[in-house]
Structures are given as C-alpha cells and as structure tokens.
Amino acid sequence: MDVFIYGTLKRGFALHDKGLSGARYIGDVQTLKPYPLYIAADFFGPMMLDRPGQGLRVRGELFEIDDERLGVLDALENVGTEGSFRSALDVTPVDGGMVVSAIGFFKGDNWLNPIHSGYLADYQDRRFVPPWER
Numbered sequence: 484m485d486v487f488i489y490g491t492l493k494r495g496f497a498l499h500d501k502g503l504s505g506a507r508y509i510g511d512v513q514t515l516k517p518y519p520l521y522i523a524a525d526f527f528g529p530m531m532l533d534r535p536g537q538g539l540r541v542r543g544e545l546f547e548i549d550d551e552r553l554g555v556l557d558a559l560e561n562v563g564t565e566g567s568f569r570s571a572l573d574v575t576p577v578d579g580g581m582v583v584s585a586i587g588f589f590k591g592d593n594w595l596n597p598i599h600s601g602y603l604a605d606y607q608d609r610r611f612v613p614p615w616e617r
Contacts, residue, residue, distance in 0.1 A: 486553070489544075498559055508545075512542070518540075519531065520606065540604060
C-alpha cells in the first residue's frame with residue numbers, strides 16, 4: 484500500500500528513521516486537492532486536516548509500505564487517539580503523471596492549539612520537538 488508523507492516522517496526529518504527506514508520511496512508527490520496544513524501544538528508538529536478543497540496543495544513523499552509498517556506509523560502518528568486518524572487521499576507526482584490513491588494522516592481541530600503558521604504547501608520547519616524530548 485502507498486502512504487503519503489508530508490511532515491516529520493519525510494526523509495531527513497525527526498521521525499523518518501523510526502517509521503520509514505528501509506521503506507521503498509516512490510517519489511515526490513502533491514495532493515490533487517488543496518488541504519489545510521499547519522504547524523501547531525506546543526511541540527510544533529505539522530497538522531493536516533481532512534478538509535479537501537481548503538488550504539493549499541500539499542507537497543510530500545510517497546512510500547510503499549506493508550501492514551506491519553502501517554502499525555508503526557499509526558503509533559508514531561497517534562492514530563486511535565482523539566482527532567488523529569488516517570484516510571485515503573489522491574496524490575500526483577510533482578513532475579506530472581497519474582493520480583494515485585494513498586493513505587494520509589490527519590488531525591482534528593483539537594490538535595491545533597496553538598497554531599504557529601498559516602497554510603503550508605511544503606513542510607520544511609525544523610522546530611518540531613519529538614516525543615522523546617517533550
């Protein structure tokens with residue numbers, strides 16, 4: 484299965500090695516529709532809301548993963564806690580190409596206190612505080 488990664492799980496960011504080390508990188512993609520992506524919370528996390536049509540087209544990375552790795556990503560993304568879930572979304576290669584359906588990780592409004600940015604198209608912020616340093 485394919486997973487869309489837009490924040491701290493991207494290559495070179497704080498959670499990549501814990502969640503996607505060794506996973507097959509497919510390429511750079513962006514969401515087909517705009518989505519609201521913010522930097523939020525006291526730990527400066529990237530938070531994408533499941534509101535297609537709002538915000539900006541979000542750029543990220545596409546990886547192919549198996550069920551076991553999905554469980555690891557769910558834990559890193561707090562899936563199952565209030566306002567943290569995954570859902571399908573459509574992405575397309577940045578350089579053009581076919582639309583692909585992928586899993587994306589989303590947050591609810593309860594994660595947005597405080598908000599540290601406006602809408603983002605490409606998360607590059609380095610203020611994120613990983614769970615083991617909070």
